[in-house]
Amino acid sequence: MTVLLSGRWSAAEGERWAQLLREAMPEEQWLLHPPRNAAEAAAVEVAVVANPEPGALSGLPNLRLIQSLWAGVDRLLQDPSLPPGVPLARMVDPAMNEAMVHTALWAVLSLHRRFFELQVQQRQALWQAPPQLRAAECTVLVLGLGELGGRTAQTLAGLGYAVHGWSRRPRELAGVQIWQGEASLAQALAAADIVINLLPLTPQTRGFFSAERLAQMRPGACLVNLARGAHVDEAALGAALDRRHLRHAVLDVFQQEPLPPDHPFWPHPQVTVLPHCAAQTDPRTAVPQVRVNLAALRAGQALAHLVDRGQGY
Template sequence: MALLFSYAGANTETWHLELEKHIPDLDFRVFPDVGDPAEIEYAALWMHPLGDLRRYPNLKMILSLGAGVEHIIRDPDLPEGVPIVRLVDDLVVRDMAMHAVHWVIHFHRNYHLYQQDQPQKLWRRHPHLAPNRRRIGLLGMGAMGAVTAKFIRDLGFSVAGWARDPVNIEGVEFFHGDDHFEEFLQRTDILINVLPLTPDTVGLLNSARFAQLPAGACVINISRGPILVEEDLVAALDSGHLEAAALDVFCSEPLATDSPLWSHPKVFVTPHIAGINYAHSAAKLMTDNIKRVRSGELPFPIYDPVRGY
């Protein structure tokens, strides 16, 4: 039983040791030193070269080394019938929720305005609302959205969520379906995007959607860059309709040095660090799925091409 590991820049020794703790006899092979392709039964990947996976005739499972799977399904030559398994790690989910909470507090308390005042040596206090009067909106209510909503709710903010299907979380107002999307945006002062990247969500946050947010709203994007149209965001910020944006993900990564987002005074850039994989916890989830497959069970959670995640 061999596992192909492909994650450029990762500490492969650490990953090997953590995986070995749970399956001591796991044959760990780091791409491109794969040995006999017929011996590869599992593949753990991040941005693997396109077309390579068709070389492994006995591949039983593809494990994503990230919450999303777009880096895998972009391959037009994926082997048919092999399940793709998402990495949903509670530690990463909590990290991303804390990242979102940081920016909610940052914008709520006007720290972005004080940051602009400091170089001008302006000693002035900006008015702010009580938390229960600040309306936070979570776009996407899967595991990440639900945890983030609860964190922010417990800080006393007015929280709402939107998703395709109904979700019930105590103390969180909920909107679902296309018919209620505009209503959700209109009541949102700080929008947090945690939607998965699917054909339906590409370009979802565009000029029309930004216009539906209240004047002075802020945007936080921690899911995937292509969901947000960067040119439309810049235009909404320049017009004054939107007040600020915190972006952790981008249409092209790393963010090009000539991107206007780097120097825009209302944009805060972080290099896709809202959630970072922890080898020790991810290895446990991955080996649990390998054990499931070895026992004839289905791994979890499997990517659903119909739903897009």
């Protein structure tokens, strides 16, 4: 099969992906540039992509599969030229999942034990120990209980935290109190000391953390956003932090990336900024996932991790 590799990345990153993919699947014909003529376009049966430029997948009449190298597919789905009817598979990378759990755990531990405030005290030469609450006295709400959210919730529960999870669909997770549906959301937010956002970005979740929803959170609670910047009304979050309704925010994603140097979150004492690095796809473990799906396509078997375009994930 001819496989088109297309993405928005640095030259070095693109070369690394191309090398690993070709080494893992030497039987495929890899097209590492946009098709230059109708014959090349007609030959493409699979597109392996990493947020390609809009329109990059149009004009491929024999395309049978779009395999994303990233877990999120919201940018792909926003491209009006995305070929309709072609199966779209997202990446479920075990190494990325593990990294996300580690970042969420670091954030929860730092907020629970007030380590971010201790960093500020160090700069002030202030020797003052904070209260030491038990993990069971800290309620953590995980929004979104898919692959990432489910693992994060269960890991935190295993460490003794009082873990709640919220999902639109019915879920069961050992050691996790589940809230389901829109009707329960305000109550779930009000019960949590720390809220971790791992929701997919869909039309329904865009702007999810509005001023109204932030006001539903428990006074003194903390927000950890590891999903998408478009989930958060940044002005409303800044206002909630400034008036001390929320204690702290750990943010890995933003509406504009890189975060502009003059953005108020950079110097904000109650905000921890991460440069979209909470969990990155690891080519060493992601490439085998691509190989499995291409083999399934060739054999006419079921494809893994297909996206429901109507749901957006």
